[in-house]
Amino acid sequence: MAQRETRIEGIVLDEGLAVTLTELTQLCGSSTRTVQLLVTEGLLRPQGQGPEDWRFSGLEVRRARRALRLRRDLELNLAGTALAIDLLDELDTLRERLRVLEHQLGTRRMRELG
């Protein structure tokens, strides 16, 4: 098995990122029309007025990719996709909350046990 050494730098998909509609379609491998449908459905909430001014954060990029994969693989309609994405986001938030709280509880217990 051959190995290849590469040193690479990536882009973090976070709140600081702002991509245009065209860039988003490239990242998702989807059409402009599909992305517009996701925006109309309220599944994506870009900054800016019209499609030319739209800017999507890194978090929106992730939502879009997730939504399009789920829609395709589970044969969901747009409303079903939006519901699934909202619930998955909420699940992510709750899991993160739980992780933080469990960790706090853990460090506290460690201290109590000495």
Place this chain on the structure above:
Amino acid sequence: MEYKDYYQTLGVARDASQDDIKRAYRRLARKYHPDVSKEPDAEARFKEVNEAHEVLKDTEKRAAYDALGNNWRAGQDFRPPPGGFHQDFHVGGEDLSDFSDFFSSLFGRDFQGGGAAGSRKRRGQDQTARISIDLEDAFHGATRQLRLQVPELGADGHVSLRERTLNIRIPAGVTQGRQIRLSGQGAPGVHGGAAGDLYLEVEIKPHRHFTPDGKDIQLRLPIAPWEAALGATVAVPTLGGAVNLKIPAGSQSGQRLRLKARGLPGTPPGDELVVLEIVAPPAKTEEARRLYEHMAEQLRFNPRAELGV
């Protein structure tokens, strides 16, 4: 190569109706879809389910697969019929480049359209992987090595696994669960198409003292009862080194103090949230016991007054 039992993968009988197959696929896709599932092997399982569905949902492909006979067992060494029969099949969709060798021996690997399909440019698939880093790496930034098993399509059309080592620059300020996109580091393209992207999902390992919450960092800070009562300036650890924190007089356990911009870097940077925790010194010596007894007599303090007892 190994024979694949597509009926077993979907958990349906060989005489299952097309509706049964569709239902079984949907049920398994909901269970193993990598965007939904927390099963550790979700991605691999979903690929298998997807491949089985790709064959069984299409009556022509299903018939060709059935024609192999039903004496095969999953995992058995399989040799394709001479010449194969894949000229007749056009496989649709975009994410099929990682179907098994067994699949491609039956149905070919050149998808869509007629005669010229074989030379059609196709972009490689995007891939996802996880990377686990220390909180200190998230604070300072770091270079981490990641080993990936990647399927590679050989000139003979067969797929083999190759190990790739990537040295990845983790930018300072990355937080739990965020994805890092590495452009062009996904699966290679087909017929001169561009490579896909690699998405790394960041996981921050638990830290002994600090609990990250987005860009903020929480710390439980033990203080002595007199520090809480009288106020004090104490040293507090942060990811960037110890700083002094002024504890106001009359503080209580559970009270939170904020060290601005001492969390993970960014615009804006996170804060460090210090949660005070009053720790009572043990009464192990005669002197300590005397002090506690003195306080009990002099302070007339009932910590349970709010409970009405």
